[in-house]
Amino acid sequence: MTAMVLPGVRPTHKAGRASAFGLAGRLSAAVVIIFTVVALIGPWVAPHDPQAVDLKASFWGPDAGHLLGYDAAGRDLLSRLLAGARTSFLGPLVIVGFATLLGSSIAVAAAWYGRWLDSAVVAVLDVALAFPGLLLAVLTVAIVGPGLPAATLALGVAYVPHMARLVRSAALREVGRDYVDALRVQGLPAVRIAVRHVLPNIWPIVIGQAALTLAWATVDLAALSYLGLGVQPPQPDWGVMVAAGQSGVLQGYPAESVVAGVCLVVAAGAFNLLGQRLLRRCEGARAR
Amino acid sequence: MLRFLARRLTGSAVALLVSSFGVFGAMYLAPGDPVSFLIGNRGSTPELRAALRSQYRLDDPFLERYWRWLGSAVQGQFGESLLQRQSVSGLISARLATTAWLVALAFIVAVAVGVCVGVAAGRWPRRLLDDAVSVAVSASIATPAFVSAVLLISLFAVGTGWFPVFGSGSGSVVGRLHHLALPAVSLAIGWWALIAQTTRASIRSELGKEHVETALARGLSSGQVFRRHVLRNALIPISTSGGLTLAGLIAGTAIVETAFQLDGVGGLLISAVSGRDFPVVQAVVLLLVVAFALVNTAVDVLYTVLDPRVRLGSAA
Amino acid sequence: MTLLSLKALRVVLPVGGSDRQVLRGVDLDIAEGESVGLVGESGSSKSMTARAISRMLPPGARVDGRIEFDGCDVLGLGRKELRTYRAHDVATVFQDPRAALNPVRTIGDFLCEGLRLTMGMPTAMARRRAVDLLAEVGIDDGERRLRQYPHQLSGGLLQRVVIAAALAGEPRLLLADEPTTALDVSTQAEIVAILDRLRRTRGLALLFISHDLDLAASICDRTAVMYAGEIVELQASTELHRAPRHPYTIGLLGARPDIEQALPRLRAIPGQPLAAFEAPPGCAFADRCAHCVAACRADHPRLEQLSTALVRCHRAEALQTHSPGLAKGKVS
Numbered sequence: 001m002t003a004m005v006l007p008g009v010r011p012t013h014k015a016g017r018a019s020a021f022g023l024a025g026r027l028s029a030a031v032v033i034i035f036t037v038v039a040l041i042g043p044w045v046a047p048h049d050p051q052a053v054d055l056k057a058s059f060w061g062p063d064a065g066h067l068l069g070y071d072a073a074g075r076d077l078l079s080r081l082l083a084g085a086r087t088s089f090l091g092p093l094v095i096v097g098f099a100t101l102l103g104s105s106i107a108v109a110a111a112w113y114g115r116w117l118d119s120a121v122v123a124v125l126d127v128a129l130a131f132p133g134l135l136l137a138v139l140t141v142a143i144v145g146p147g148l149p150a151a152t153l154a155l156g157v158a159y160v161p162h163m164a165r166l167v168r169s170a171a172l173r174e175v176g177r178d179y180v181d182a183l184r185v186q187g188l189p190a191v192r193i194a195v196r197h198v199l200p201n202i203w204p205i206v207i208g209q210a211a212l213t214l215a216w217a218t219v220d221l222a223a224l225s226y227l228g229l230g231v232q233p234p235q236p237d238w239g240v241m242v243a244a245g246q247s248g249v250l251q252g253y254p255a256e257s258v259v260a261g262v263c264l265v266v267a268a269g270a271f272n273l274l275g276q277r278l279l280r281r282c283e284g285a286r287a288r
Numbered sequence: 289m290l291r292f293l294a295r296r297l298t299g300s301a302v303a304l305l306v307s308s309f310g311v312f313g314a315m316y317l318a319p320g321d322p323v324s325f326l327i328g329n330r331g332s333t334p335e336l337r338a339a340l341r342s343q344y345r346l347d348d349p350f351l352e353r354y355w356r357w358l359g360s361a362v363q364g365q366f367g368e369s370l371l372q373r374q375s376v377s378g379l380i381s382a383r384l385a386t387t388a389w390l391v392a393l394a395f396i397v398a399v400a401v402g403v404c405v406g407v408a409a410g411r412w413p414r415r416l417l418d419d420a421v422s423v424a425v426s427a428s429i430a431t432p433a434f435v436s437a438v439l440l441i442s443l444f445a446v447g448t449g450w451f452p453v454f455g456s457g458s459g460s461v462v463g464r465l466h467h468l469a470l471p472a473v474s475l476a477i478g479w480w481a482l483i484a485q486t487t488r489a490s491i492r493s494e495l496g497k498e499h500v501e502t503a504l505a506r507g508l509s510s511g512q513v514f515r516r517h518v519l520r521n522a523l524i525p526i527s528t529s530g531g532l533t534l535a536g537l538i539a540g541t542a543i544v545e546t547a548f549q550l551d552g553v554g555g556l557l558i559s560a561v562s563g564r565d566f567p568v569v570q571a572v573v574l575l576l577v578v579a580f581a582l583v584n585t586a587v588d589v590l591y592t593v594l595d596p597r598v599r600l601g602s603a604a
Numbered sequence: 605m606t607l608l609s610l611k612a613l614r615v616v617l618p619v620g621g622s623d624r625q626v627l628r629g630v631d632l633d634i635a636e637g638e639s640v641g642l643v644g645e646s647g648s649s650k651s652m653t654a655r656a657i658s659r660m661l662p663p664g665a666r667v668d669g670r671i672e673f674d675g676c677d678v679l680g681l682g683r684k685e686l687r688t689y690r691a692h693d694v695a696t697v698f699q700d701p702r703a704a705l706n707p708v709r710t711i712g713d714f715l716c717e718g719l720r721l722t723m724g725m726p727t728a729m730a731r732r733r734a735v736d737l738l739a740e741v742g743i744d745d746g747e748r749r750l751r752q753y754p755h756q757l758s759g760g761l762l763q764r765v766v767i768a769a770a771l772a773g774e775p776r777l778l779l780a781d782e783p784t785t786a787l788d789v790s791t792q793a794e795i796v797a798i799l800d801r802l803r804r805t806r807g808l809a810l811l812f813i814s815h816d817l818d819l820a821a822s823i824c825d826r827t828a829v830m831y832a833g834e835i836v837e838l839q840a841s842t843e844l845h846r847a848p849r850h851p852y853t854i855g856l857l858g859a860r861p862d863i864e865q866a867l868p869r870l871r872a873i874p875g876q877p878l879a880a881f882e883a884p885p886g887c888a889f890a891d892r893c894a895h896c897v898a899a900c901r902a903d904h905p906r907l908e909q910l911s912t913a914l915v916r917c918h919r920a921e922a923l924q925t926h927s928p929g930l931a932k933g934k935v936s
Contacts, residue, residue, distance in 0.1 A: 127303040130580050132539035135573070139311070142561040142569045143318045143325075219432040223543050226434045227558050242438055246547075250453065254442040261435035269430030276426075498703035502766075505660050507691025507722045507773065509683075516717065517706050524708070596708055596753040 025277035031270035038082060039089040046079035050236045061255075071241075071256045072248050081259055084236035087225075089267060091152055092217035098156035099217075100210045103163025108194050108202075110164075111171035121168070125161045133158035134220050141229040151230035155220055159213050166209045170202040204282045211275030218268045238264050292598060296588040300581045307577045308361070311570055312354050322346060326370065326566055343367065366571035371563045376571045380553060387541050387552035389464055393472035394479070394537050399530060402480040406487025410522075411514065413492070421484065428481035433540050437474040437547035444470060454549040468550075475544045479533040486529040490522040497521075524594050531587035535580050606672075607809050608634040608657065608777055613669035615649075615656055624881040626652045628833040629669070631907065634777065639803055639810035641820030641841065643856070644830035645877040650813045653830070654779045657811070658694050659686060673777070691722035695770035696779045697799075700786040701762035705754040711765055712750030718772040737768040741798055760791030767798060777809045778802075784819070796823055817856050821845055829853045832888035833880025839913035849915040851893045851923070887918065895919050 043050075047065065053073045060070040068077035110121040133155060140154030141147075174180070175198060183193045224230035225239030233240050238260040245256030318325040323340050324332070340346075345353055360366070366376035409421040445453040451470050494500065495518055503513045541554030549555070553572055560568035592599045615627040626649045634640050644650045655661050657671060659678065671678040673693055681689055698704045705714055715734035719725045725733065735746035741764040743749055754762060763783060770778060780799060784792035800823040803810045814820045820827050821841040828838040829850065837850040848854045855873035875892035884890065886901040893900065899918050907916045917923075 126299065127306055130303055130535075130584060131307075131577070132536055132580075134542070135539045135576060138542065138557065138561055139314060139569070139573055142564075142566065143314050145564075146562070215430060219430070223432055223434055226432075227543065227546055228562055229558075239434075242434055246438055246441075249438055249442045250446060252446060254438070254446075257435075257438040258442070261432075261438060264432060264435055265427070265430050268432070269426055272430050273426055498698065498700065499706045501660060502696075502698060502704040503706075503717070505658050505690055505696045506718045506769065507687045507689070508717070509687055512721055517709075521706065521708055594708065596710075597755055600753065600756065 022277065024273050028270035028273040028277070031266060032274060035085065035089050035267055035270070036093075039085040042082035042085045046076075046082040048076035048079040050075060050079040050083040051234060052076070068259055069255055071245065072253075077256060077259060080236040080241060081238070081263060084238050084241060084260070085263070087148060087231050087235070088218070088222060088238040088264065091148065091221050091231075092214050092271075095152055095156045095159065095217045095221065096210050096213045098153075099159035099163050099213060100206060102156075103160045104167045104199075104206055106160070107164040107167035108171050108198065111168055111175050112190060112194055112198075118168075121164070125165050125168075128161035129165065131158075133162070133216070134223060137220065137224060138227075138229065141224065146229045146232065148225075148231045151221060151224045155217055155224070158220075159217065163206075163209060163213060167202065167206055170205045171198060174198050174201050205279065208275050208278035208282055211271050211278055213275075215268045215271035215275065218264065218271060222264050292592060293588065297585065300585055304577060304581050308358060308574060309354065311573050311577070312357050313350075315566055315570070316350070326564075330370075330564075361571070361574060367567045369560075369565055369568050371560070371565040371568075376567050379556060379568060380571060380575065383551055383553045383556055386468075386550055387545070387554060390468055390471055390475065390541055390544070390550065390552060391534070391537050393465070393468055394475040394540075395534055397472055398476040398479040398483055398533055398537070401476070402483025402533075403487050403526065405480070406484040406526075407491060407519070409484070410488040410491030410495070411518075421488070425481040425484055428477050431477055433474050433478060433543045434547050436477045437471070437544055440470045440474050441548070471544050471548045471550060474547070475537055475540050478540075479536055482536075483526065483529050483533060486525050487522060490525040491518055494518045494521045524591070527587060527590045527594060531583050531590075534583045538576060538579050538583070605636045606633050607636045607638075607674060608632075608811075609670070609672040610653070610657070611670040611672070613653070613656060613671065614667070615652055615661060616666045616668075617662060618664045623666075625883075626833055626880045627656065628880055628883065630830075630833075630835055632828060632835065632838070634809050634811060636776070637803070637807045637809055638826070639800075639812060639824045641817075641824035641827035642811060642813045642830060643815065643817050643820045643827060645815060647832075647877055647879040648830040649833040649880050650830050651781050652833075654696065654781045654811065654813055657777075657779060658690055658696050660696070687722070691718070691773045693775055694777045694779060695773060695775035696781065697763070697766055697770050697783045699782040701759060701766045702754065702786070704766055705762060707754055709753075710750065711752050711754070711757070714754075714765065715750070715769050715772065718769055722773060733772070734768070737771055738765070740771065740802070741765075741768045742794075743768070758791075759787050760794060763787060763791075763795050764798065767795075767802070771802070771806075775808070777811065779811050779813070781813045782815070783812075785815070792819075799823060817844075817853075829856070832878040832883045834888070834916065835907060835914075836889065836916045837913060838907070843912050847913075849910055849913045849920045849923075850889075850917050851895055851919070852889045855892075887916075889917075895923055 038045075047067075053075060054070070055073065062069045068081065071077055071080065106121060110118045136158040137151060137154035140157070141150050144150040144154075180193060180198065183197060184190075221230060222237075222239030222242070225237050226243045228243065231237035231240050233244060241260035242257045242264070245254065245258070245260065248254060249257050315325060316322060322344065323337050323346065326340050326344070327336065330336075345356070348356075364377050366380075368374070369376055369379055372379065405421055405424075409418050441453060445451045452467050455467055497517075500513055500517055503517055504510065508516075539554075541552055542557050543554070544550070545552040545555035546558050553575065556568065557572040557576075560566075560572065610630050610632045613627055613630040614625065616623045616625050618624075630653055632640070632642075632653075642650045642653060652661070656667060657678070659681070661667065667679055673689065678689065705711075712731060712734060715737065716725075716727065716730040719730035719733055720727060723730075731750065734750060738746035738749060743761065743764055749757070749761075749765070757765070767783075778799070783799065784795050787795065796819065799810065799812070802808060803823075810824070812820055812824055817827070817829075821844065824841050826838065827841045827844050828835045829844075829852065830836065831852050837844070837848065837853045839849070844853065845857070848857055852873070858873075873892055878888055878891075884901065886899075886903055887893070887896070887905050890896045890900045897919065903918065905916045905918045907914050908920075910920050
């Protein structure tokens with residue numbers, strides 16, 4: 001190898017990190033971790049069977065064994081909430097994981113090879129970005145039919161353009177740097193430079209954008225389920241619960257819709273704040 | 289200026305054509321043959337199959353079918369609904385007014401609230417106000433329209449009875465406003481936050497510009513400088529997020545109209561998707577795509593008005 | 605008649621939680637119609653002096669001392685009086701004309717804005733006046749220029765527009781803060797010539813801020829040299845060149861390339877310039893000075909009269925008598 005120093009992941013000062021991240025950032029990180037754990041183990045820690053119907057208990061308020069009360073069919077709300085975390089919270093993770101992988105690959109390839117590939121990617125992105133993601137998902141569901149797999153795939157595809165656009169601009173900046181030329185001149189294979197050197201320098205932006213996208217994905221997936229196009233009842237899911245609870249709302253029992261809605265708001269809010277803080281930290285690191 | 293607009297218009301036209309092709313071709317991507325797809329889980333009789341085959345002329349080549357479909361779509365003909373024995377264009381035109389009212393109201397709410405809050409937070413960056421705004425913005429962005437819809441129904445329609453629970457109201461403007469107030473607010477909630485964020489950020493950045501200092505050094509009052517320079521220049525990024533907002537509001541009608549059971553185009557789309565009424569889905573999606581293209585074009589035109597650097601190019 | 609008078613002017617700026625002193629006691633008088641140069645390296649706070657005069661200091665700045673304009677206390681002006689003062693008494697020409705103009709407004713908007721809003725002129729009259737002002741700074745096709753946007757004009761033309769706008773309020777003092785630094789060399793001379801002509805024809809007082817000693821001397825009656833937030837030498841421009849007193853001024857003159865002399869005279873001052881807040885308790889220039897003695901580090905020198913000059917140096921008198929070669933810039 002050569003004596004040339006290669007920039008790795010930019011060092012961030014401990015103090016700067018804490019101040020840019022702040023209380024809100026840490027709080028939202030904690031929420032994300034707690035929700036993830038609940039999503040993973042929720043069905044097992046649920047105090048009751050989320051599907052057990054007891055029509056006598058319809059719309060009952062909280063009691064000793066049922067901390068949040070019952071829904072219209074007399075099912076335990078807390079158990080349904082815990083069980084519903086799986087699709088409502090892990091579904092978006094799958095969506096964003098897919099969009100991030102595909103989007104970043106396209107973006108890095110476009111930035112690396114430039115010329116016609118880059119122009120083609122930009123042209124396609126421009127067309128795709130004119131569509132709100134939710135609408136693309138609705139169209140997909142219209143073709144494939146409703147259900148969680150279809151909704152997940154549709155949203156995953158819908159977010160690829162957003163991810164690709166942001167990563168492309170970061171990758172372009174990185175590919176333009178001298179050290180990449182130096183590595184090229186040494187004859188390193190392109191894929192190796194991209195994976196070993198370019199990617200480590202842009203991943204903080206990718207992670208920040210992924211967190212922001214998670215907020216949208218949480219809202220959009222729940223919206224599809226709410227519209228009856230995603231997760232199908234009686235399977236517990238927060239979006240499904242908001243829709244199912246709407247009949248209770250009209251009769252003056254809003255508990256089901258409200259608790260599920262609050263969970264969605266907290267989850268999406270945490271992802272949003274986390275993403276904002278992560279991106280702000282990247283900007284701070286770049287400014288230094 | 290004309291070159292810029294011509295380029296953008298060509299782009300929009302190409303995007304429209306590509307989208308229309310996608311919308312038309314989408315149903316052939318479905319697993320199984322198109323006739324079974326169109327029939328879905330309805331009872332399949334040989335007569336129905338034959339009728340569909342001839343209505344869609346499935347024996348003709350694909351491109352020819354697309355061309356014919358596009359030709360009639362341009363004239364507003366989308367065939368018959370499979371669910372309701374009615375023409376698709378009739379279904380849509382009966383619902384267009386509700387959706388237009390809803391989007392217009394929500395847009396006014398989102399822009400008015402967003403710009404006012406953003407200006408306040410940007411101009412007076414006191415900690416408390418600024419923090420309160422950023423918390424409200426985050427909470428609003430994180431609140432899905434259907435959640436806010438349910439909460440609003442619970443609080444202001446069922447709880448206090450101030451507003452009707454469902455229905456879009458017809459006839460008088462007051463009736464419309466009364467019926468669409470809650471839906472419009474619920475639709476606007478996520479979007480006023482975007483506008484507030486953009487406004488605040490652009491006002492902050494404009495306030496730091498040297499030309500603002502120059503104006504102050506010439507003896508202009510800070511109010512004059514704010515109106516004539518800071519706000520004026522911030523309008524450029526604000527108009528961008530205004531365009532995004534309008535597009536987002538149009539897409540969001542699908543959710544809000546379903547939540548409030550309004551007889552609008554968005555609600556029609558969702559019921560058509562649920563009922564596998566593909567001619568209606570195609571028509572509504574195409575209509576929405578046209579609406580997005582119009583919004584984008586409008587933003588481009590606004591840009592040329594607001595920013596002379598776009599209008600005149602940069603020839604020193 | 606003294607028009608502007610700065611007395612023991614001190615400015616402290618809050619920077620990231622701590623306070624930084626940027627002006628450490630500046631005394632300067634400018635007479636009616638007089639032009640004074642203010643010269644120093646970057647970081648010497650010469651721009652801060654100009655900002656203090658027009659009260660355009662960053663928020664949170666603390667000012668101590670006195671600024672008098674025509675006998676009136678500038679630091680005590682209320683909001684409205686301050687606007688009148690900025691509009692009619694003191695005008696500023698900034699360093700970068702491209703940044704100084706709003707990019708989305710026309711040249712006409714920029715010029716007429718001042719005339720209409722601060723002078724209360726009707727629009728049509730303001731436009732005619734704007735064309736006259738442009739003619740005064742050597743722009744003949746004023747009507748056309750008024751309709752143009754900043755990005756359609758060259759930097760030199762834009763700086764003329766800024767100067768024209770500065771004249772709009774019929775000011776008595778012009779603060780020119782490095783007005784030629786952002787321009788290319790050929791236009792620099794034109795801008796300086798315009799400033800010089802305007803000052804003579806209109807009887808304007810001028811504070812010309814520059815890092816270029818020769819440029820300042822070419823249009824200024826007197827020149828003040830700043831170092832680390834204070835004036836270290838002040839005398840008539842011709843005298844300053846002939847007999848600089850402060851070792852820093854001598855260094856600056858020595859550091860200036862001179863093509864007329866065949867001898868290698870280019871000699872940079874050793875070390876780095878200090879910012880005002882880094883200044884030690886003694887003489888701020890001590891660390892870079894070849895003539896530094898113990899007293900220089902211990903005592904902060906005062907600005908004292910030495911024949912025709914005001915000098916802030918303990919050794920000025922001794923250097924003047926003992927090293928006649930100094931005046932030619934032979935420092936070390």
